[in-house]
Amino acid sequence: MVVDDNRDAADSMAMMLEVRGHEVRSVYDGRDALTAFAEFQPHAALLDIGLPHVSGYELATQFRQHDARCTLIAISGWGTDRDKEQARRWGFDAHLTKPADPHAVIAMLDKLCDTVAA
Numbered sequence: 001m002v003v004d005d006n007r008d009a010a011d012s013m014a015m016m017l018e019v020r021g022h023e024v025r026s027v028y029d030g031r032d033a034l035t036a037f038a039e040f041q042p043h044a045a046l047l048d049i050g051l052p053h054v055s056g057y058e059l060a061t062q063f064r065q066h067d068a069r070c071t072l073i074a075i076s077g078w079g080t081d082r083d084k085e086q087a088r089r090w091g092f093d094a095h096l097t098k099p100a101d102p103h104a105v106i107a108m109l110d111k112l113c114d115t116v117a118a
Contacts, residue, residue, distance in 0.1 A: 001024065001025050001026075001027065001033075001036065001037065001040055001042035001044070001045040001046070002014045002017070002024060002025070002026050002027070002045075002046045003026075003027045003028075003030070003033045003045065003046070003047045003048060003051065003056070003059065004026075004028065004046075004047075004048040004051075004075070005028055005029055005048060005050075005051050005052055006048070007026075007028055009048075009098075009099075010026040010027070010028060011026055013026075013046060013075075013100075013102075013105070014026040016102050016105075016106075017105075017106075017109075020106060022109075025040045025042070029051055029052050029053050029054075030051040030052065030053045030054025030055060030056070030058065030059055031053045031054055033047075033051070033054070033059055034054065034059070034062055037059075037062075037063055037066065038066065041067065042070060043069075043070060043071065044070065044071035044072075044073065044109055044112070045059075045063060045070060045071070045072050045073070046073045046075050046105070047059055047060060047072060047073070047074055047075065047092075048074075048075055048076060049074055049076040049078060049083075049087070050076065050077070050078075056074060056076070057086075057087075057090040060072050060074075060087075060090045060091040060092055061090060061091060063091075064091045071093050071109070071112040072091060072092045072093050072094075073092065073093060073094045073095070073096060073105075073108060073109070073112070074087040074092045074094070074095040074096070075095075075096050075097075075098060075100050075105075076095065076096075076097065076098060077097070077098045078097075079095070079097025079098075083095065093112050094108050094112060096108065
């Protein structure tokens with residue numbers, strides 16, 4: 001699942017993941033993400049932090065309450081060490097700074113999802 005209020009960014013990321021064989025749903029705001037998460041039940045979610053209505057941090061908390069095993073990756077324009085630590089405190093497994101390198105996203109998903117599956 002990809003959640004980003006920048007539709008082009010969300011859809012591009014989703015297309016890249018679909019080409020790699022993943023089933024993906026794109027969502028463009030925090031409120032819709034809560035509903036989509038419950039319906040879609042993803043194994044991984046890539047979340048923008050600065051979303052309208054419900055922040056990526058709040059989503060991470062909600063998602064963790066419903067599925068502790070879901071891999072959560074923050075993808076944000078905020079990329080200092082402090083931002084990355086804050087993402088971890090909110091329950092993210094990892095943090096990438098925008099614009100995220102597609103190869104880094106794939107490598108991170110492969111690594112984190114393999115760890116969860118083990």
